[in-house]
Amino acid sequence: xxxxxxxxxxxxxxxxxxxxxxxxxxxxxxxxxxxxxxxxxxxxxxxxxxxxxxxxxxxxxxxxxxxxxxxxxxxxxxxxxxxxxxxxxxxxxxxxxxxxxxxxxxxxxxxxxxxxxxxxxxxxxxxxxxxxxxxxxxxxxxxxxxxxxxxxxxxxxxxxxxxxxxxxxxxxxxxxxxxxxxxxxxxxxxxxxxxxxxxxxxxxxxxxxxxxxxxxxxxxxxxxxxxxxxxxxxxxxxxxxxxxxxxxxxxxxxxxxxxxxxxxxxxxxxxxxxxxxxxxxxxxxxxxxxxxxxxxxxxxxxxxxxxxxxxxxxxxxxxxxxxxxxxxxxxxxxxxxxxxxxxxxxxxxxxxxxxxxxxxxxxxxxxxxxxxxxxxxxxxxxxxxxxxxxxxxxxxxxxxxxxxxxxxxxxxxxxxxxxxxxxxxxxxxxxxxxxxxxxxxxxxxxxxxxxxxxxxxxxxxxxxxxxxxxxxxxxxxxxxxxxxxxxxxxxxxxxxxxxxxxxxxxxxxxxxxxxxxxxxxxxxxxxxxxxxxxxxxxxxxxxxxxxxxxxxxxxxxxxxxxxxxxxxxxxxxxxxxxxxxxxxx
Numbered sequence: 001x002x003x004x005x006x007x008x009x010x011x012x013x014x015x016x017x018x019x020x021x022x023x024x025x026x027x028x029x030x031x032x033x034x035x036x037x038x039x040x041x042x043x044x045x046x047x048x049x050x051x052x053x054x055x056x057x058x059x060x061x062x063x064x065x066x067x068x069x070x071x072x073x074x075x076x077x078x079x080x081x082x083x084x085x086x087x088x089x090x091x092x093x094x095x096x097x098x099x100x101x102x103x104x105x106x107x108x109x110x111x112x113x114x115x116x117x118x119x120x121x122x123x124x125x126x127x128x129x130x131x132x133x134x135x136x137x138x139x140x141x142x143x144x145x146x147x148x149x150x151x152x153x154x155x156x157x158x159x160x161x162x163x164x165x166x167x168x169x170x171x172x173x174x175x176x177x178x179x180x181x182x183x184x185x186x187x188x189x190x191x192x193x194x195x196x197x198x199x200x201x202x203x204x205x206x207x208x209x210x211x212x213x214x215x216x217x218x219x220x221x222x223x224x225x226x227x228x229x230x231x232x233x234x235x236x237x238x239x240x241x242x243x244x245x246x247x248x249x250x251x252x253x254x255x256x257x258x259x260x261x262x263x264x265x266x267x268x269x270x271x272x273x274x275x276x277x278x279x280x281x282x283x284x285x286x287x288x289x290x291x292x293x294x295x296x297x298x299x300x301x302x303x304x305x306x307x308x309x310x311x312x313x314x315x316x317x318x319x320x321x322x323x324x325x326x327x328x329x330x331x332x333x334x335x336x337x338x339x340x341x342x343x344x345x346x347x348x349x350x351x352x353x354x355x356x357x358x359x360x361x362x363x364x365x366x367x368x369x370x371x372x373x374x375x376x377x378x379x380x381x382x383x384x385x386x387x388x389x390x391x392x393x394x395x396x397x398x399x400x401x402x403x404x405x406x407x408x409x410x411x412x413x414x415x416x417x418x419x420x421x422x423x424x425x426x427x428x429x430x431x432x433x434x435x436x437x438x439x440x441x442x443x444x445x446x447x448x449x450x451x452x453x454x455x456x457x458x459x460x461x462x463x464x465x466x467x468x469x470x471x472x473x474x475x476x477x478x479x480x481x482x483x484x485x486x487x488x489x490x491x492x493x494x495x496x497x498x499x500x501x502x503x504x505x506x507x508x509x510x511x512x513x514x515x516x517x518x519x520x521x522x523x524x525x526x527x528x529x530x531x532x533x534x535x536x537x538x539x540x541x542x543x544x545x546x547x548x549x550x551x552x553x554x555x556x557x558x559x560x561x562x563x564x565x566x567x568x569x570x571x572x573x574x575x576x577x578x579x580x581x582x583x584x585x
Contacts, residue, residue, distance in 0.1 A: 090238070102342070121285060135295055142293070177210060241360070253326040259329065290376035429548070
């Protein structure tokens with residue numbers, strides 16, 4: 001039955017190709033002026049001609065191939081491996097280590113929150129391995145968006161890029177609100193009083209005007225517009241302060257650990273609580289993927305990018321585990337203060353001065369998260385504009401600073417509005433949704449990219465069908481589990497997931513030749529098993545989001561689709577270019 005549908009699909013596509021030949025279908029190779037990236041795209045019709053339904057469908061799946069001939073770019077290549085690790089840590093370590101650790105320990109996991117961090121770190125490692133290989137193959141600004149555009153198709157790539165703006169743009173707004181709270185607490189601890197109207201003015205319901213959050217985002221926007229070197233230096237400096245404070249928490253807090261807090265009841269909520277804790281703290285690792293967004297500003301992308309992505313994730317995981325052990329050892333899990341767990345843990349021991357140091361570290365960590373998130377968001381918009389999916393204003397590079405100037409300012413302005421008005425709980429859920437969508441797309445992109453590099457294009461249809469079985473089966477099984485529809489539905493679609501996974505693994509084992517690439521410095525191991533596990537884990541976590549977050553996510557995607565259909569689809573570079581030309585970076 002599967003072979004029948006494969007043959008049917010192939011014959012339909014062959015019929016579309018022959019019809020396209022009749023109306024002037026041609027393949028064009030496009031080489032961009034002053035950059036050394038060649039784009040090979042398939043043209044169906046001129047953009048001035050009316051589109052048939054089949055041509056519209058083809059525009060959804062059209063993709064570009066990039067052949068990197070040299071490392072020329074208008075962006076300045078000034079970042080090394082230390083800068084990338086600092087960049088990744090600055091985006092990862094923030095609200096997760098200073099807030100979420102206490103929430104997860106007190107509510108769902110208890111002292112076993114350290115195990116939850118290990119599980120969540122392993123799930124993130126699956127996505128990080130996929131990111132590392134793709135970033136090495138395609139060191140271009142855009143991250144998951146550009147990987148999807150090259151390997152899956154334009155429509156899904158735009159949705160992924162639009163979702164990444166949720167992760168980075170909304171994250172900076174959410175963290176700005178956290179910075180405001182910690183700043184208010186810090187000034188109170190040292191005896192200074194901030195007027196209430198600066199901290200937050202309630203308007204309606206959860207809508208609060210927060211001027212301090214706006215000030216933080218304004219300062220961050222200035223840093224990222226003046227140059228990536230200056231931003232990287234400042235980020236490294238503040239990240240170093242944050243990590244120093246975290247090491248202080250671990251080493252100094254060790255003297256106040258009571259092992260009875262661990263031995264009496266290490267898993268008070270059972271192993272299910274450990275898994276729930278892993279789902280919560282998973283979002284503490286968000287940010288390592290932002291390293292891929294500055295690929296064009298890295299001195300040696302093929303070696304430095306894997307170091308930056310995997311190194312930042314590993315260091316963050318180690319720090320998370322030790323901090324969680326410290327706080328649950330200092331304070332019984334049911335007495336942990338949820339709003340400011342680390343500073344309050346020291347305050348309860350009579351160490352007010354240590355509490356002030358912890359607050360300074362928290363502000364430093366949250367500020368670097370804002371900085372790196374806004375940098376990543378501006379690079380995503382830059383990539384979308386360069387491909388013609390957004391207006392060309394967003395692709396402008398400042399001739400002196402060498403940064404996407406207007407895009408950085410616009411990102412800062414939008415983040416300021418979000419940070420002032422939007423509820424932080426909804427912001428954090430949307431950040432999680434955007435991240436999980438991008439992680440899923442990266443896993444899919446790696447599978448198609450391996451097939452493109454080392455396999456046969458004739459296998460693409462079979463790989464597509466097996467991936468659809470895995471994705472749709474995981475969605476239905478996940479929704480059935482979290483909505484309590486019945487275990488028989490979960491089991492039935494679990495079998496479909498297993499069948500699709502085995503089929504895909506067999507395709508790779510039998511047909512795709514693992515030919516080594518002499519220019520490659522890093523390969524993701526155990527493909528396609530690693531991306532399959534990453535896809536399943538990310539979709540299951542997506543299914544666990546609250547209904548309000550899903551409605552907001554669908555509304556955000558709908559806005560993006562309107563932009564694509566009314567602007568991006570007709571102005572795409574692949575749609576408009578008919579001869580060899582060069583995209584200037």
